[in-house]
Amino acid sequence: NAGVTQTPKFQVLKTGQSMTLQCAQDMNHNSMYWYRQDPGMGLRLIYYSASEGTTDKGEVPNGYNVSRLNKREFSLRLESAAPSQTSVYFCASTLGGARTSGYTGELFFGEGSRLTVL
């Protein structure tokens, strides 16, 4: 049981290049999230997908696009990378839906993808 898997773990881009961060979860979760974390800062929500087929903007969506490919996968795309997008990106998931016995509602996080834009 891998949980939440992010690829790649490290990436260096030049300004203007594009790339996609991949995230997959094997816990049959409905809701998935993308966060960024700048050095010494907290987590900021970029986009989220409350359920398969839906995506919504978070706190800092500019410069990003997302795709909820299926229930398992939620990708984050940088169309034209900028140095301000240098950050650590975290994907997370949670079951969502109706609260059932024993369900904590916790978010499960991936290990992060460290992106540097030169």
Added chain:
Amino acid sequence: DAKTTQPPSMDCAEGRAANLPCNHSTISGNEYVYWYRQIHSQGPQYIIHGLKNNETNEMASLIITEDRKSSTLILPHATLRDTAVYYCIVRYSGGYQKVTFGTGTKLQVIP
């Protein structure tokens, strides 16, 4: 999601109890208080959550005031491995919703 306020940093002596406060004065009746911690640059890890009663698990205790406007996470015997950033968030436990984090509290456990 209701907004939370936490002190940016705290120190705690190793072996002593660490008490991390969180204010959430705009919490609504159905929102839970959740605590996560982030060690180094790893992904945050769930610690505990509660609605209005005090909660305890193998990692920590959560004390929520009667008016639910604030809470305290207690690590009963802090160790060096508890040095981390601790995030307090409020949200509904179910449903489909966005989840936002603040800046958290950097806890430094001192030998």
